[in-house]
Amino acid sequence: MTELLYLKDSYQTEFLATITDQWLDPKKGYVVTLDRTAFYPTGGGQPHDIGTLNGVPVHSVEWVDDQVHHYVDSPIKENVVQGMIDWEHRFDLMQQHTGQHVMAAILKRMYDIDMEGFDIGDVTVTIDLKTKPLSNDQLFKIEQLANTIILKNEPIRATIVQPNALEAFDLVHDITREGDVRIVSIESFDDTPCGGTHLSSTGELQVIKLLGTERISGGARLSFVCGRRAVSHYALQHARIENFARLLETSDERIEGKLHRWKKERVEREKEIEQLKEQLLTYEATELWDGSGTVVRGFTERSIHELKALATILTKTHPHALVSLFTMNGSNVQLLATRGADHPLNLRDIASDFFGVCNGRGGGSPTFIQGAGTSEETIETLERNIASVLSSQRVLV
Numbered sequence: 001m002t003e004l005l006y007l008k009d010s011y012q013t014e015f016l017a018t019i020t021d022q023w024l025d026p027k028k029g030y031v032v033t034l035d036r037t038a039f040y041p042t043g044g045g046q047p048h049d050i051g052t053l054n055g056v057p058v059h060s061v062e063w064v065d066d067q068v069h070h071y072v073d074s075p076i077k078e079n080v081v082q083g084m085i086d087w088e089h090r091f092d093l094m095q096q097h098t099g100q101h102v103m104a105a106i107l108k109r110m111y112d113i114d115m116e117g118f119d120i121g122d123v124t125v126t127i128d129l130k131t132k133p134l135s136n137d138q139l140f141k142i143e144q145l146a147n148t149i150i151l152k153n154e155p156i157r158a159t160i161v162q163p164n165a166l167e168a169f170d171l172v173h174d175i176t177r178e179g180d181v182r183i184v185s186i187e188s189f190d191d192t193p194c195g196g197t198h199l200s201s202t203g204e205l206q207v208i209k210l211l212g213t214e215r216i217s218g219g220a221r222l223s224f225v226c227g228r229r230a231v232s233h234y235a236l237q238h239a240r241i242e243n244f245a246r247l248l249e250t251s252d253e254r255i256e257g258k259l260h261r262w263k264k265e266r267v268e269r270e271k272e273i274e275q276l277k278e279q280l281l282t283y284e285a286t287e288l289w290d291g292s293g294t295v296v297r298g299f300t301e302r303s304i305h306e307l308k309a310l311a312t313i314l315t316k317t318h319p320h321a322l323v324s325l326f327t328m329n330g331s332n333v334q335l336l337a338t339r340g341a342d343h344p345l346n347l348r349d350i351a352s353d354f355f356g357v358c359n360g361r362g363g364g365s366p367t368f369i370q371g372a373g374t375s376e377e378t379i380e381t382l383e384r385n386i387a388s389v390l391s392s393q394r395v396l397v
């Protein structure tokens with residue numbers, strides 16, 4: 001079994017070790033095992049370390065059958081190697097992992113919410129909880145408490161404990177497995193069994209920023225960032241706000257007020273535009289009305305909703321009117337027919353012939369029918385054909 005140096009000292013970044021085996025895995029490349037290692041292998045929600053062995057990059061580390069497998073870019077010739085851990089990467093993971101301990105402890109000890117699992121991603125840390133999504137008020141209080149624990153700068157210690165000595169620790173869950181257990185303790189606050197790499201004091205966490213919760217199957221997922229990730233997050237958000245302010249030609253403090261005003265003005269403008277459209281359609285309806293009682297008119301690339309509004313104005317103004325409007329987009333035709341309240345025609349009776357002018361289909365009520373089809377005819381020909389369908393029915397009426 002590989003001796004795990006990171007369990008004794010997570011701040012150790014260099015070590016000497018002897019290669020115990022080395023082979024080429026056809027899928028994963030060169031694999032090296034050592035008698036001792038400071039490389040943390042992927043496990044327990046924490047990603048593996050990266051670094052070098054005698055200058056050769058270690059791109060992955062896994063725990064396989066009581067051995068730590070180091071996956072390297074090329075074979076290593078020497079028997080004794082100097083291992084170097086990428087400290088920036090390790091420290092980031094220590095901050096995120098220790099932050100997870102603080103968060104899990106607050107959630108369990110203050111709110112009695114159990115953690116299902118956690119994951120340290122490239123950008124955020126997530127913990128899955130057996131609870132419904134937390135309220136903004138709860139998130140605010142949890143974040144305040146987490147940052148108070150950071151401010152207290154409490155020591156964090158890892159202790160290997162024999163099963164008969166576990167009673168001295170304040171564990172929230174019973175330990176079922178046999179043998180010695182590594183307990184990670186935040187001095188006045190939490191004891192948790194764990195084999196990961198941790199900070200030596202809560203102060204090194206710098207800050208914890210909660211990002212939100214989302215509903216997941218059977219519970220909620222809480223996202224947050226710790227330490228340098230949180231500092232970067234604040235810097236990015238600050239830069240965004242400054243950019244918004246520049247774009248809006250205002251100061252940071254006035255962005256919200258300006259956006260509220262813009263929103264209100266936009267609603268008012270949309271109302272004005274609707275009123276102007278209505279006025280234009282009323283004017284257009286006046287132009288279309290020639291007094292004959294029937295209006296048939298085709299357009300290109302107009303909205304069928306707009307044509308419906310135009311037809312409605314015509315039939316409301318002239319209760320005896322019979323109106324058909326259509327719009328063409330290439331060979332696609334959308335068409336409608338409607339009548340005023342005093343016109344006796346049941347439009348359903350002519351629907352088949354009406355939609356037939358463009359090999360189309362549609363439906364509606366006795367006073368309004370609408371549908372679509374295709375035609376290679378010109379607008380003028382379609383107008384004549386529709387007028388013919390309507391006038392033949394008028395004779396019958």
Ligand SMILES: [Zn+2]
Pocket residue numbers: 097101184194195196197198
């Ligand atoms: Zn841990």
